[in-house]
Amino acid sequence: MSSVATRKPLPLKIALWAFVVVWLMMAAFPFLWTLWGSFKVELDFFSIADWTNALTGANTERTYGSPFTGVGYEGAWAQEAFWRNVINTSFVCIFVVCTSLTIGTLGGYALSRSGYKYVFWLLIIALIFRAIPPITLVSGYLPVFFQYNVWGYLPTAIIVLVAINQPFTLWMLHSFFESIPKELDESAKVDGCTQFQAFRRVIIPVMWPGVITTGLFSFLLAYNDFAVTQMILNENNRTMIPAINAFLGTTQTEGNVMFAVAAVVSATAPLFVMVLFFQRQIVSGLTAGAVKG
Numbered sequence: 001m002s003s004v005a006t007r008k009p010l011p012l013k014i015a016l017w018a019f020v021v022v023w024l025m026m027a028a029f030p031f032l033w034t035l036w037g038s039f040k041v042e043l044d045f046f047s048i049a050d051w052t053n054a055l056t057g058a059n060t061e062r063t064y065g066s067p068f069t070g071v072g073y074e075g076a077w078a079q080e081a082f083w084r085n086v087i088n089t090s091f092v093c094i095f096v097v098c099t100s101l102t103i104g105t106l107g108g109y110a111l112s113r114s115g116y117k118y119v120f121w122l123l124i125i126a127l128i129f130r131a132i133p134p135i136t137l138v139s140g141y142l143p144v145f146f147q148y149n150v151w152g153y154l155p156t157a158i159i160v161l162v163a164i165n166q167p168f169t170l171w172m173l174h175s176f177f178e179s180i181p182k183e184l185d186e187s188a189k190v191d192g193c194t195q196f197q198a199f200r201r202v203i204i205p206v207m208w209p210g211v212i213t214t215g216l217f218s219f220l221l222a223y224n225d226f227a228v229t230q231m232i233l234n235e236n237n238r239t240m241i242p243a244i245n246a247f248l249g250t251t252q253t254e255g256n257v258m259f260a261v262a263a264v265v266s267a268t269a270p271l272f273v274m275v276l277f278f279q280r281q282i283v284s285g286l287t288a289g290a291v292k293g
Contacts, residue, residue, distance in 0.1 A: 076263045089222075109173075134225075
């Protein structure tokens with residue numbers, strides 16, 4: 001009887017599936033269109049005379065004898081050495097995530113288990129600091145970096161990104177720790193664990209989905225950052241996003257748009273793979289509630 005009551009009418013099922021299909025097409029279209037266009041020449045992908053050239057690749061076939069070409073990828077990765085920017089981005093992301101999670105887990109756990117009233121005000125100050133536009137914070141760092149000759153280097157960018165990201169990490173992990181009953185700590189102490197042993201052996205295994213979710217957001221902040229890395233890093237130490245912007249050129253220098261399009265696809269594809277790989281942990285972390293038992 002209950003199964004009949006909860007069964008959806010056929011028109012409603014069709015409407016729901018139609019909505020999902022349309023939504024998926026709209027969400028995936030920008031990336032699929034960019035992926036398709038990355039194998040064309042600029043005259044096709046940005047054709048003003050006939051937009052169908054982006055589909056057929058008429059100018060691409062006329063130039064290279066095929067409607068598809070990998071010249072954009074070859075130019076970005078080989079000619080412009082985009083692989084160096086990928087290595088720089090990987091270096092920055094690894095250190096930002098590791099540092100942010102280390103400080104965030106220890107700080108979030110300590111604040112969640114503290115009974116002092118100043119905890120609330122510390123979190124409010126951290127929230128205000130996170131709400132400030134990063135560009136205003138970076139402008140304050142620059143005179144010091146120039147004075148001590150540390151501008152342009154990757155460790156400098158890592159320090160700034162950790163400082164900007166840490167309030168968010170602290171808030172997010174603090175909320176996860178708050179959802180874990182303090183009785184778990186007390187039970188571990190009764191069994192002979194110290195406070196740190198209870199944190200490492202009991203709390204962190206329970207918190208693992210939340211740590212992964214927070215680490216992913218920290219990774220995305222460092223991976224997609226433009227304002228900080230553009231202002232702090234020099235040309236030799238650019239990460240991917242400032243490098244893609246450089247491919248577009250300036251009023252003084254000529255760029256290559258198809259190099260930028262190929263680099264955008266190269267930078268976006270790993271994010272899809274990573275999200276698919278960690279999707280279960282992300283969902284578990286975002287929906288984590290109180291722990292029972």
